[in-house]
Every structure is written in C-alpha cells, then in structure tokens.
Amino acid sequence: EHNRSIEKYFSSIGENASEIGRSKADIKKDFLHKLFYHLGRVPALTTDNDLYTALALTVRDRALRQFVRSTEQFAEKDARGVAYFSAEFLPGPHLGNNLLNLEIMEETRQALAELDLDLDHILEQEVEPGLGNGGLGRLASCYMNSMATLGIPAIGYGIRYEFGIFKQEIREGWQSEATDKWLHYGNPWEVMRPEISYEVKFGGRTEAGTSKEGKYFVEWHPESVIKGTAYDTPILGYQSNGIIMRLWKAEAVESFDFSIYNMGDYYRAVEKKLRSENITKVLYPNDENLSGKELRLKQQYFFVSCSLQDMIHLHLLQGRRLNEFHEKFSVQLNDTHPSIAVAELMRLLLDEHDMEWDDAWHITSHTFAYTNHTLLPEALEKWSISLLGRILPRHLELIYEINSRFLEELREKGLNGEQIARMSLIDDHGEQAVRMAHLATVGSYKVNGVSALHSRLLKTQVLNDFAKLWPEKFTNVTNGVAHRRFLALSNPRLASLITEKIGDQWLTDLTSFRELEKYAGDPAFQQQWRKVKLENKKELCKLLAERAGVEVDPAMLFDVQVKRIHEYKRQHLKVLHIIDLYLRIKDGKGEDIAASAFIFAGKAAPGYFMAKLIIRLITAVADLINNDEEVNRKLKVVFLPNFNVKQAQRVYPAADLSEQISMAGKEASGTGNMKFALNGALTIGTLDGANVEIMEEVGEENFFLFGQTTEEVQETKRKGYRPYEFYEENSNIRRVLDFLVSGALGEGDPELFRPLFNNLVQQDQYQLLKDFRSYCEKKEEVFKLWANESEWDRRSILNVARMGKFSSDRSIRDYCENIWNVEPVRLRD
Ligand code: CBF
Numbered sequence: 001e002h003n004r005s006i007e008k009y010f011s012s013i014g015e016n017a018s019e020i021g022r023s024k025a026d027i028k029k030d031f032l033h034k035l036f037y038h039l040g041r042v043p044a045l046t047t048d049n050d051l052y053t054a055l056a057l058t059v060r061d062r063a064l065r066q067f068v069r070s071t072e073q074f075a076e077k078d079a080r081g082v083a084y085f086s087a088e089f090l091p092g093p094h095l096g097n098n099l100l101n102l103e104i105m106e107e108t109r110q111a112l113a114e115l116d117l118d119l120d121h122i123l124e125q126e127v128e129p130g131l132g133n134g135g136l137g138r139l140a141s142c143y144m145n146s147m148a149t150l151g152i153p154a155i156g157y158g159i160r161y162e163f164g165i166f167k168q169e170i171r172e173g174w175q176s177e178a179t180d181k182w183l184h185y186g187n188p189w190e191v192m193r194p195e196i197s198y199e200v201k202f203g204g205r206t207e208a209g210t211s212k213e214g215k216y217f218v219e220w221h222p223e224s225v226i227k228g229t230a231y232d233t234p235i236l237g238y239q240s241n242g243i244i245m246r247l248w249k250a251e252a253v254e255s256f257d258f259s260i261y262n263m264g265d266y267y268r269a270v271e272k273k274l275r276s277e278n279i280t281k282v283l284y285p286n287d288e289n290l291s292g293k294e295l296r297l298k299q300q301y302f303f304v305s306c307s308l309q310d311m312i313h314l315h316l317l318q319g320r321r322l323n324e325f326h327e328k329f330s331v332q333l334n335d336t337h338p339s340i341a342v343a344e345l346m347r348l349l350l351d352e353h354d355m356e357w358d359d360a361w362h363i364t365s366h367t368f369a370y371t372n373h374t375l376l377p378e379a380l381e382k383w384s385i386s387l388l389g390r391i392l393p394r395h396l397e398l399i400y401e402i403n404s405r406f407l408e409e410l411r412e413k414g415l416n417g418e419q420i421a422r423m424s425l426i427d428d429h430g431e432q433a434v435r436m437a438h439l440a441t442v443g444s445y446k447v448n449g450v451s452a453l454h455s456r457l458l459k460t461q462v463l464n465d466f467a468k469l470w471p472e473k474f475t476n477v478t479n480g481v482a483h484r485r486f487l488a489l490s491n492p493r494l495a496s497l498i499t500e501k502i503g504d505q506w507l508t509d510l511t512s513f514r515e516l517e518k519y520a521g522d523p524a525f526q527q528q529w530r531k532v533k534l535e536n537k538k539e540l541c542k543l544l545a546e547r548a549g550v551e552v553d554p555a556m557l558f559d560v561q562v563k564r565i566h567e568y569k570r571q572h573l574k575v576l577h578i579i580d581l582y583l584r585i586k587d588g589k590g591e592d593i594a595a596s597a598f599i600f601a602g603k604a605a606p607g608y609f610m611a612k613l614i615i616r617l618i619t620a621v622a623d624l625i626n627n628d629e630e631v632n633r634k635l636k637v638v639f640l641p642n643f644n645v646k647q648a649q650r651v652y653p654a655a656d657l658s659e660q661i662s663m664a665g666k667e668a669s670g671t672g673n674m675k676f677a678l679n680g681a682l683t684i685g686t687l688d689g690a691n692v693e694i695m696e697e698v699g700e701e702n703f704f705l706f707g708q709t710t711e712e713v714q715e716t717k718r719k720g721y722r723p724y725e726f727y728e729e730n731s732n733i734r735r736v737l738d739f740l741v742s743g744a745l746g747e748g749d750p751e752l753f754r755p756l757f758n759n760l761v762q763q764d765q766y767q768l769l770k771d772f773r774s775y776c777e778k779k780e781e782v783f784k785l786w787a788n789e790s791e792w793d794r795r796s797i798l799n800v801a802r803m804g805k806f807s808s809d810r811s812i813r814d815y816c817e818n819i820w821n822v823e824p825v826r827l828r829d
Contacts, residue, residue: 006068017069018829020062020240022104028111030058049185051117052095052125055108056188059098063234064191066102067242073827074153075318080327080822081153082815083311084144085341086334087300088137088283089158089245091144091235092485092645093126094189100489101145101236127182128646130164131247133286134564134603135671136373138645139450140334141235142482142671142808143815144245148237149484149508150812151824157307159299160190160231160247161283168603168642170548173619173746177606189233190247196230198309199253200302206394218351220394226276227251228306238484238507241827248306250279285605286379286564297340297383297391304341308348322353326366330820333370333444336381336436342368342443343395346402351394361402369819370440370447371477373668375454375462376568382433385426399425399434406442413469423465441466441473446819450479451669451690453710475818478693479669480811483510483803486675490649493532494679498800501525511804516797526793533656533680533796540654543640543647544599550626550638556597557786560681561659562643562651565604565611568666572614572756573768574598574659575621577776578637579736582624585631594783597636601643601651613756615639620746620753648672652679656792657704657782660685661775663766665710667691674806680796682785684778686771690806698802702795706778707771716770723764726772733772737761 010017021030034054035041041050074081099105109119132138140156147154166177203223210216228248236242252273279302284293315325333339342364349360374380389396403425410420421428425438441447441463449455455476459467467474488495488507498506502515519525537554544552561574578598584590600618604611622637640647658676660667660683667689677683677694684704685691695703708716726733741757743750760768785792804810816822 005072006065007072017065020065020102022102022107024107024111024114027058027104027108028114030061031055031111031115034058048121048125052122053186053188055112055122056095056126059095059102059104059108060189060234062102062104063098063236063242065242066236066240067234067244070148070151070241070243070827074825077825078318079153079825080820081155081329082147082820082822083307083329083331084140084147084154084156084334085304085307085331085338086137086140086156086158087303087337088132088334089129089140089144089156089247090132090134090137090645091129091141091233091245092138092649093123093128094233095126096123096489097145097485098236100484101238102240126646127185128644129182129187130180130644131158131161131283133165133283135669136335139479139671139808142480142485143812144235144243145237145482145485146480146808146812148235148241148243149239149809150237150816151241151827152243152812152816152822153825154243156235156243156245157303157310158245158247159280159283159303160249161280162249162277163282165283165603165644166285166606170615170619170639170641173616173623175604175606175612175615190231191233193230193232196310197227197251198306199225200228200250200305201225202298202301202391204393206397215354218394218397220347220351224276225253226279226302227253228302230306230310246307246310248280248303250277250302252276285603285607294387294391297387300337301340301344301392301395304338305344308341308345312348312353322349322355323359323363326363329367330822331368332815332819333368333440335371335373336440339370339381339436339440339443340392340395342439343392343398343402346398347394350398357401361405365443366445368440368444370437370444372437372447372449372454372458372463375457375668376666380462381436382427383436385432385434388434396434399439402439402442410469419465423469437463438466445473446475447473448475448477448819449668450477451693452476452478453665453687453692454668454689457665457710477811477814477818478690478805479671479674480806480808481671481674481678483678483807483809486649486652487678491532491536491653491679493535494529494653494800497528497532508809509804510807510809513801513804516801520794520797520801523790526790526797529680529793529797530789533654536653540650543650544638547642548638548640550622550636552597552636552638553595553633556595556636557656557782558599558654559596559657559659559782560599560651560655560676561661562599562601562640562648563670563672565602565614566608567610567614568766569662570766570768571600571602572617572760573661573771573775574600575614575617576733576736576768576772577779578621578625578635579739580732580776581635582621582628582631583735583739585634590634592780592783593634594786595634597638599638599640599651599655601640601647603643610755610759613753616746617740617753617756624745648675652676652681655679655681656786657681658683658685660688660691661707661771662686662688663768663771664688664708664713666766674803677799678803678806680800682782682792682795682799684775684782693805697805698799702798704778704782706774708767708774713767716767721764721767721770723767723769724761726769727761730769730773732776733769 007017034057112119144156164180167180169176201222204221207219231247233245234242235245279298284296345364349355427433427435449458459474506512541552618639625635625637652675658681660673664686669690686707687709740753741750746752
C-alpha cells in the first residue's frame with residue numbers, strides 16, 4: 001500500500017529513509033540507548049557480552065532498515081526472485097561484516113573509544129552461528145552477501161539448529177566433541193516472527209477418494225503435526241542492501257497436550273512438546289552414514305515444507321496466480337538435502353491447491369534448480385523406501401508417480417532396461433531406496449556442478465545418463481568467495497595496501513586487482529607486501545600459542561592445511577612428508593629444508609574413525625617434533641583446535657603456502673583454495689576441483705602443481721593399483737611408513753597407527769603413495785623459492801592480482817544469467 005512505505009514514515013518525521021545514522025554521535029547515542037533501555041544494565045555491572053549485545057542491536061537496527069527498504073523496492077518492481085534452500089548456513093560473525101557493509105567501521109570505533117571501549121575487544125565476544133559443516137554452508141553465506149550486494153531479490157531458507165556444528169577440543173591428542181551452545185547468551189541478530197508459522201505433517205496414512213464433481217483426491221491423515229516458526233536474520237550486501245535469511249524452528253502445535261494434561265499427567269504432556277522441538281535441535285555432522293537417520297529426514301522435510309508454504313503464501317498475498325509461481329520464483333536446491341522439495345511442491349499444488357498433475361508438474365519442474373556439491377558415492381543421499389513411507393507416506397506415493405511417468409518417457413525414447421534401471425529414482429540394489437540426486441535432477445530445470453572439472457565429471461560420470469538425455473539442463477557455476485569478508489574485513493593491512501595502490505573499486509569489482517600486476521616486480525612494493533604478511537603471521541602466532549600451546553617463529557614458512565579432515569583431502573600426505581623431513585634432519589641432511597611451521601586445523605566427523613586417527617597422528621607428530629631440540633628450530637607442527645569462520649579469518653591472511661592436495665577427481669571445488677590465494681598464499685595442489693581454474697588464472701609458473709590428473713587416477717585404479725609395491729620399492733616411503741608403527745609416535749604404542757599403515761599399504765584408496773614422490777619433489781621447489789624472497793613476493797602479488805574470477809559476486813552473476821534468469825534490481829539510495 002502506498003500509504004505505508006518506509007519512505008513515507010520517515011518523511012513524516014522529517015527524516016530520510018535512506019539515512020541510517022552513520023555519524024559517530026548517532027552510533028554512540030543508539031549504543032547507550034540499547035545498553036540502558038533494551039538491556040537495562042547498571043553501568044558498573046556491564047559485562048563484555050552486554051557491550052557486544054548493545055552494539056549488535058545498534059547495528060541490527062540499521063541492517064533491518066536496509067532490509068525493509070530493499071524489500072519494498074523489490075516488491076514495487078514486482079521482480080522475479082530467488083529462494084536459496086540450504087540445510088546449512090555458516091555466516092560467521094555478523095558484527096564486523098555488517099559494520100563493513102554499512103561503511104560505519106571507523107565511526108563505530110571512534111564512538112566506542114570516546115566511551116573508553118575497544119571495538120576489537122567487543123568484536124571478539126561474538127559467538128558465531130555454526131549452522132553448517134564447512135564448504136557448502138559457508139558457500140551459501142557467501143552467496144547471501146553477494147546476492148544482497150548485487151540487488152537480487154532473494155531469501156535464504158534454512159534451519160535454526162539449536163546446537164550447531166560441535167565444538168572441537170583436543171584431549172590427549174584426540175578430538176573430542178562438545179555441544180555448541182551458540183544461543184546460550186541469546187542471539188541479537190535474529191527477529192522471531194511468531195505470526196509467520198506453518199504446520200508440517202509427519203507419518204500416518206493417506207486415503208484416496210473421489211469428490212462429488214468426480215475429481216480424484218488424496219487426503220493425508222498424519223500421525224503428528226509440528227509447527228515451524230520463522231526467525232529472520234538480515235544479511236547485508238556491500239553498501240547496504242539487505243536480504244533475509246529465514247531459519248525455521250520446530251515447535252509443538254500446542255504447548256501442552258490438554259487431553260493428557262487433564263488426566264493429570266503433566267510430564268507426558270510436556271514430553272510431547274519437547275519431542276516436537278527435537279527436529280531442529282542439532283546439525284548433523286557430515287561424512288557420516290545418514291541413511292536410517294530418521295531425524296535428519298524429518299529436518300530436511302520440515303524446513304522445505306515451511307519454506308514452500310511461506311513462498312506460496314507470499315506469492316498469493318501479492319495477488320498473483322499460483323500457476324505463475326515458477327515465473328516469479330526460482331528455487332536453488334543447495335545439494336540434495338532439500339530435494340524432497342520436488343515432491344512437497346507437487347503435494348501442495350495437487351492436494352492443497354487442487355491443481356491437475358500436468359500443471360503442477362510444469363510449475364514444479366520449472367521452479368527448481370539443483371546444485372550438486374559432491375561426487376563421493378557415500379555422500380550421495382538415498383532414503384530407504386521403508387523410512388520414507390513411514391515418515392512421508394504421501395511423498396512416497398508422489399515419488400512413485402513421478403518415477404513411473406519418467407520411466408515411461410525413457411521407454412518411449414527407446415532406452416534399454418539397463419539404462420532405465422540406472423536412471424530410475426528408485427534404487428533396487430539391496431534395500432530399496434530413493435536416489436535423491438535423481439529426484440532433484442528430474443524435478444529441476446537446471447543442474448550445475450561447482451567447478452569446471454566437477455561439472456564435467458558430473459556430466460560424464462555420475463549423472464551421465466541424464467546429461468545425455470537433457471544436455472541443455474546441465475551447466476557449471478564455479479564457486480566463489482565473499483572477498484569483502486575474506487580480504488577487506490579479515491586482512492585490513494593487505495586491503496589498505498592494495499587500496500593505496502589501485503583505489504578501492506575492487507570492493508565491488510575484484511577483477512580490478514589485475515592492476516596490481518604491474519607492481520609485482522617493484523622491490524618497494526614487495527617489501528611492503530612482505531611486511532603485511534609478517535604482521536599477520538605475528539598475530540596468528542599469538543593465537544597458536546594461546547589455543548594450541550605452541551610457540552612459532554613468524555619468520556618461518558607458514559605451510560597451512562585447514563579444512564574438514566577426510567582421507568580424500570589427504571592431510572596424512574602432508575604428515576608423511578613432515579616425517580620424511582624430520583628423519584632427514586635427524587640424519588643430518590636437512591640443510592635445504594626451509595624453516596617451516598606446518599599448521600593444520602579442521603574437524604573430523606565424530607563417527608569417522610580414520611579421520612580422527614589422522615588428527616591423532618598430527619598431534620603425535622607435533623609432540624615429537626616440537627619437543628625435539630635438534631629439530632624444532634627448523635620445523636614446528638601445530639594443530640589448531642575448533643576451526644570455524646572466526647579462526648579462518650585469522651589463518652588465511654597469515655599463510656605463505658596453501659595445501660590443496662586432495663586426490664584428483666574428489667574435491668568438487670574447494671573454496672579455501674580461493675581464500676588462501678586471495679590473501680597472497682602460493683598453492684601447492686593437484687589438478688582437482690577449482691584448483692584447475694585457479695592455476696589457469698594465476699599461471700602454471702605461479703602454482704606448485706603435483707600429482708596425477710583425474711584421468712591418471714582412474715587409469716591407475718583400472719590397472720589394479722598395488723600400493724604395497726611402492727612400499728617395497730621406494731625406500732623413503734618404506735622408512736616413513738615403518739616409522740608410523742615403530743612406537744616413536746604417540747606414547748610408544750606401535751599399534752596406535754597400525755590401521756593407517758595397513759590402509760595405506762593395502763588399499764590406499766586415495767593413492768597417497770602414488771603421489772608421494774611428486775609431492776616431495778614439489779616441496780623441494782617450494783623450499784628453493786622461499787629462499788628467494790623477492791621472487792616469492794612477486795608470485796604472491798601475481799596470485800592476488802589474478803583472483804578476480806573467484807569473487808562470489810561473479811558466481812552469483814553466473815547463476816543469474818545461466819540459471820535463474822533474474823535481473824539485479826537497481827535500488828534507490
Ligand atoms: O561447493 C561448496 C563445497 O561443498 C563441499 O564442501 C560439500 O560439502 N560437498 C565440497 O566438498 C567442496 O569441494 C565444495 O567447495
């Protein structure tokens with residue numbers, strides 16, 4: 001309604017809606033108001049958390065104002081929008097990022113300084129929402145920032161887990177997991193919307209019938225109904241547009257089951273409420289075998305159902321017709337986690353909105369687009385028919401129907417029985433199960449991988465049959481990262497050095513970094529560049545000392561591998577090399593080795609034995625090396641516990657060397673690889689995921705490439721890989737592997753690492769031994785180059801200068817053009 005716009009409201013009090021109160025005085029006043037009126041704090045009793053909360057609320061007001069303004073303008077233009085469905089978001093700390101996006105960092109710093117308060121200390125207080133496992137969740141959050149920056153009418157839908165990814169502690173060298181109570185002190189960024197809530201059904205049975213008009217219908221009589229309530233967090237883009245991340249929390253429809261309550265059984269009534277809330281209690285750590293995890297399926301369905309109901313509600317509220325739903329929205333499925341949405345939209349259209357099958361299918365299959373994030377067979381989701389049928393009986397019927405129509409189409413096209421069985425939505429091997437990637441592919445109008453290599457492998461291998469059937473459906477969008485967070489915010493020294501040289505247009509156009517190329521060989525610039533890195537390294541050293549208890553010399557080469565711990569990522573390849581160096585130094589042959597600090601961080605899925613053993617191996621090697629006087633001036637090994645976005649922001653700016661050493665063909669893209677290079681680290685890596693494109697951009701001569709290609713890996717496997725031969729024939733490999741089981745590591749127990757030893761010499765599924773020599777040789781090159789400071793700096797500068805492609809702004813533009821068909825909206829100031 002015209003009379004109710006934010007512009008009108010503000011003009012009625014003589015203010016401009018776009019004026020968000022940027023001055024030091026405004027910020028100071030609002031901060032004090034929050035502290036006293038909102039939190040009701042007696043100054044003498046104010047805690048650090050109060051200060052943080054008051055500042056967060058001050059900033060949130062501004063963020064919400066931007067969100068309201070952007071939303072009104074999107075609505076005015078009746079623009080086509082995007083709903084990003086993701087079971088994971090990993091936003092990282094909000095406060096600093098919002099200050100940066102609102103461009104009020106300095107004013108805020110000064111306002112607080114006048115109150116004798118330190119902004120950095122307050123920023124440190126924030127507990128980040130760990131609502132994701134790693135790359136996939138972090139990518140979703142990078143995309144939120146870019147969508148807001150570019151003016152894309154978008155909303156991110158997900159789950160408000162009460163407990164996020166577990167907190168990792170290291171006890172006696174082993175990972176132990178503690179609950180992540182991120183909501184313990186409240187969450188100042190979210191707005192609860194009690195009036196935005198939807199009912200979600202589970203279990204029970206369905207009943208078919210025919211109406212008086214002769215129309216076939218199905219009714220679902222659920223066993224239970226749960227309510228989903230929206231919690232909104234504003235996500236800002238650079239220079240202030242705002243969109244919303246809407247997360248759903250599960251609640252009981254009624255707080256008490258009155259029938260039970262009346263019978264006097266108070267506790268049983270409360271129990272029911274608690275059971276409903278369980279659905280959004282905790283995030284599942286990935287890499288675990290999820291099949292059979294009933295709660296996980298319920299989570300997926302719960303958030304998808306709330307989100308689609310919400311979208312339909314909003315669509316109808318704007319006076320639009322339901323049969324133009326797909327013209328107004330594109331829904332991006334972030335992996336298969338939300339792919340039950342295909343069946344749910346069909347159910348909503350058919351059962352709740354009385355549509356005919358063909359119309360409903362047309363809308364559904366033109367609404368969704370699916371991003372695949374992994375080729376690992378164990379990570380491709382399948383839900384057993386028995387579980388699906390029990391939890392979502394109506395959806396199973398719909399999936400059968402979608403499948404039967406799809407298979408019929410294949411038969412008509414002349415595909416043979418074998419091809420049809422391969423493509424079916426139902427897997428008949430062993431226990432019958434629904435292949436969620438097939439459901440997503442059939443129900444989407446576009447399917448994309450996340451790097452050029454990954455998209456190619458998706459087309460030629462995992463979804464090959466589908467790509468042959470619908471070649472135009474398949475595309476690629478190479479991942480990107482929020483360069484404002486991962487450079488402007490987290491590496492302010494480098495950011496200002498660059499801005500001094502080439503101006504600040506890079507904040508909205510990372511390709512302008514190309515202008516740095518001409519300074520790559522300039523000794524004065526190189527010196528400044530090196531100084532920035534050294535300062536960043538000194539800061540990281542403090543963190544390493546504090547959190548890992550290891551003193552590191554900042555002059556060492558910081559050789560860093562931070563990411564989830566997984567055998568395919570091959571952290572143990574790096575450890576084998578470290579042991580090799582250690583033994584060389586012990587032999588008195590270590591002169592050519594550069595003094596290096598080997599830094600690791602990352603979480604292992606709690607049920608993944610080998611990954612946990614790899615962490616134990618790292619801590620054992622760290623204990624040995626760091627305590628050996630003969631070696632520890634040359635080498636240090638550190639495992640930094642509890643890697644999260646906050647820590648990541650301190651690690652990337654301090655890295656000299658980035659380890660991206662997965663077996664080729666396994667890492668879909670990687671995004672850490674981009675963040676490191678953006679901060680001036682050189683990469684040692686295989687031709688895997690986005691490494692391929694990074695190397696293309698920065699030039700092979702500025703990248704330490706090693707190892708087999710994907711094709712070579714496959715060829716090695718095809719020919720019958722026998723890792724034992726490497727053990728027998730390569731004395732270096734033998735020496736290092738024997739060392740693992742010699743009793744020299746981990747309190748003298750030679751059996752501790754036997755499972756790793758056996759795995760490597762017997763299967764070595766990820767071909768470490770095959771790539772070992774090539775990796776060691778490349779490391780020799782690294783050491784040589786490190787000795788040549790100015791050449792190292794030159795290459796580091798060139799890496800940064802050529803990172804333009806890897807901003808998530810570019811990725812979002814690609815999604816808009818190739819998939820969403822959505823135009824950015826130019827927003828009024
Ligand atoms: O696409 C984002 C990231 O997703 C993963 O983390 C995933 O969870 N499947 C992949 O492993 C990464 O390669 C990828 O960068």
